Amino acid sequence: MTSPRKTWGFSSMRSRTRPPLDEGENYFRRRLFSSFRSDRQRSQGEEDDADKRRTFSDTEIETNKGVFLSSEDQPEVGAMKRFSTLFSSFRGKISKDRTGKELDLPASTELSSVEEKAKEPRYASGQFFFEYLVVVRPKKTKDGIYEPQIIYQFPKRDGMVRFQKEEEEKTLKALTLFCFPEGVNWAPLTEYPSETFSFVLTDVDGTRKNGYCRRLLPDGKGARLPEAYCIISNLACFGLFSKIFDEVEQRRKIAMAMIYPFMQSLRESAFPAPGHTVNIKSFIPDRGTEIISLTRPTDSWLEHVDFRTLFKCLSDDEVLQVFAATVLERRIIFIADELGTLSQVIHAVTVLLYPFIWQHTLISIVPEILIDVVMAPTPYLLGVQKSLADQATDQTELLVVDLSEGRKQTFIKSMGDEDTILPHKLKDEIKQALSAKNENSSLEELNRVVPEAFLPFFIKTVGHFSKYIVRNGKDQPGEFQRTNFCKAIESKSTRRFVKKFVQTQMFDLFVQEIEQRPASQDGTGFFDKKIAEYHKKMREKAKKH
Structure with missing residues (x-):
């Protein structure tokens, strides 16, 4: 029995409703980078607790249908028509490679998933590290220009039916756009600084695949072309994958074949829970068997940010x-x-x-x-x-x-x-x-100082939201009293800001999520706890005075 076809977009979509979430551990996984879709649409459905909050985009390209307009888009019909025309032109571009040849991509500007599989809990022990690794290098075409092509893939997929194989090939071919976004402007080099970056592919149902890339100049003499290592994973942990790239890079210097045993050992290892370590055994000629320790940060909501x-x-x-x-x-x-x-x-x-x-x-x-x-x-x-x-x-x-x-x-x-x-x-x-930070502040110091600087801003502007969620019954959805919420703010300047902020999509969806979650979960999220801590400090401060 084959799995149903699944497609991936260059960007995230926008959702009107989202299921409840556990804000603490899963925060960062939901904030990743995406690319390019252009339709507003709703996304509903039950998901596992660790995969509930997503990043969505306002624009989605829809196969052969132009741009859909929701009711809130109608005042911008003129602009959206122009945008639709732009995307019609764009589809023509993306359907051809940089040499002008037809590119065998999916019918729309969507990427295809490599493989349909059961959802696995994110940010939990037992999750695999990655889905696959590819190595991309610009190669000279018959037309004399350099086009990025995949020269190595691990693992190779066996047992897929024809359409799954075709979809995988299209996905991998499209990934070269992000590994070498500059286009055809390449030539052999003698020097090239290594760089690491990331992107996200988002399915129409919100499922995420994160792309981690490292570009470097392979060892050799004379002018040569850079290579890009790209790991696709549904896990968000930039620091860990940077360390994995270090190991891949060392093995690539010996031989491409040396990458395989390390990545195989990594793939067979379970992704550690926050604060835990996984040890990977790996053999390198002249060095013997080594133990590589990969530790996941305790504060998982900040593990992908620098x-x-x-x-x-x-x-x-x-x-x-x-x-x-x-x-x-x-x-x-x-x-x-x-x-x-x-x-x-x-x-x-x-x-x-x-x-x-x-x-x-x-x-x-x-x-x-x-x-x-x-x-x-x-x-x-x-x-x-x-x-x-x-x-x-x-x-x-x-x-x-x-x-x-x-x-x-x-x-x-x-x-x-x-x-x-x-x-x-x-x-x-x-x-x-x-001001508590300085030019020499470490990553750990910044990860403490910066959230402590910005989080209180939202606590002081909208932290009273829970008082204005009214429920008719314990198990009933809540209703946000927006007008009373704004009126409750004493400071005129803060009230002016909040009146603008409550009109944003990010606030709207945040409130919808609170309205829909069970009453038993009220006050249990990470932000809720920070609000409670703030009010406790204020009460203690008032007692002292």
């Missing part, structure tokens, strides 16, 4: 302006030379939104062939390489952030009000909390 790049590229004031624009779900483009800079910064920005989740288009690294996505009229977070900046900065009503070294200015384009969006007092409190 704030160092964000605060290295931007000042605290600049980070706050980006944060303000992101909170109001605006169109934001980040420009940088390095792929790792783009993916790390965009990912860190989305984490600042906790407990809320970016619900719109999010592409950490926009491949050259997809650059027209900057014309989308709906909110997005995009990472664009410096070489494509001219094609991405001719739009209006957006924030363009230059992250490159030696830049003349950070904000190439802006709306002009980014510095006034956040309530002044609360913004100063964030800046004061961020």
Whole structure:
């Protein structure tokens, strides 16, 4: 019996309703990077507890159907028609490779899953490390240009029926867009700095596959082409996969065949629970059998984020302006030379939104062939390489952030009000909390200081939400009293901000989730506990005075 066909999109979709979640452990898994879909749609259904919160996008490309408009889209019909025309053109581009030949991709701009399998609990002991590893390298075509091609894959899939094999081939071929997003602009090199970055593929039902890539110049003499190692996994743990890449890289220097036994041992090992370690045995000639220890961070909701790049590229004031624009779900483009800079910064920005989740288009690294996505009229977070900046900065009503070294200015384009969006007092409190870090702060220090700086902002602005969820019965869905919720805020500046924030998709879906979860789960989430801790401190402080 064969599994039903399953398709993957370059980006996440947007969902109107989401099942309840355990906010603590599963937070980060739900915040990953995705690429490119363009239809608003609902996503419902029961999922295992560790796979419940997703990142969704506002735009989804639908096979042969143009762009669907929901009721809330109707006022923007003109813009969406133009967007539909753009995507019709885009489908023509994506259906051809960079040489102009037809590319054997799925009928739509969706990626195909490698294999249908039963869902496994995420962030739990017993989960496999990865689905597969591929090595991609630009190869010279008959036309004299370099096209990225997969030169190695592990494991090789056996026993698949024809359509599954075809779908896998299309998926792997499409992955080269993200391993080498620059397009055909390659030539043999003698020097090339190694870089690591990530992306996410999201199924129409919200199921995620994370792509981790490392690009480097293989050992050798003379000019040669770089290679990209790409691991596809449904697990979010950038630090662990970076260490795995280190091991793969060492073995590649000896021979491609040396990768196999290590990856086989890794695949047979269970993914550790937070705070636990798994030991992998691996043999290397001249070194014998080695034990490689892979430890998963205890704070799993931060295990895939590195704030160092964000605060290295931007000042605290600049980070706050980006944060303000992101909170109001605006169109934001980040420009940088390095792929790792783009993916790390965009990912860190989305984490600042906790407990809320970016619900719109999010592409950490926009491949050259997809650059027209900057014309989308709906909110997005995009990472664009410096070489494509001219094609991405001719739009209006957006924030363009230059992250490159030696830049003349950070904000190439802006709306002009980014510095006034956040309530002044609360913004100063964030800046004061961020002052606890310095240029030499370790990753662990930043992972403590940064969340402690931004999380109180949401506690103080919307942390009273639970008082305005009314239930008619213990097992009945709740109803959020939006008007009374806003009126309850005493500070005028905070109330003005919240009135704008409650209109965002991220707040809307956050509230829907609270409304739908069982009453027995009220107050049990990570954010709920932080709110309780804050109020306890305030009561203790009041007693002292």
